[in-house]
Amino acid sequence: MKKRLSCRALGMNCNFEVHDESEEEIAKVIRDHVKRVHKLDFTDALSQKARDLIRFVEA
Numbered sequence: 447m448k449k450r451l452s453c454r455a456l457g458m459n460c461n462f463e464v465h466d467e468s469e470e471e472i473a474k475v476i477r478d479h480v481k482r483v484h485k486l487d488f489t490d491a492l493s494q495k496a497r498d499l500i501r502f503v504e505a
């Protein structure tokens with residue numbers, strides 16, 4: 447089953463979304479995106495928030 451995390455859910459005004467089966471992969475992609483696009487450090491707190499916000503995608 448796929449999972450999803452949107453950048454908007456992290457509080458950004460941004461339409462970026464990650465879809466993957468692996469939470470690790472989602473966390474990695476969103477971290478790279480946040481650093482590159484939003485010029486923000488992906489802190490442990492933000493990382494935890496991201497994990498809390500990962501949702502299963504309805505098939």
Ligand SMILES: [Zn+2]
Nearest residue numbers: 453458460462
């Ligand atoms: Zn973004």
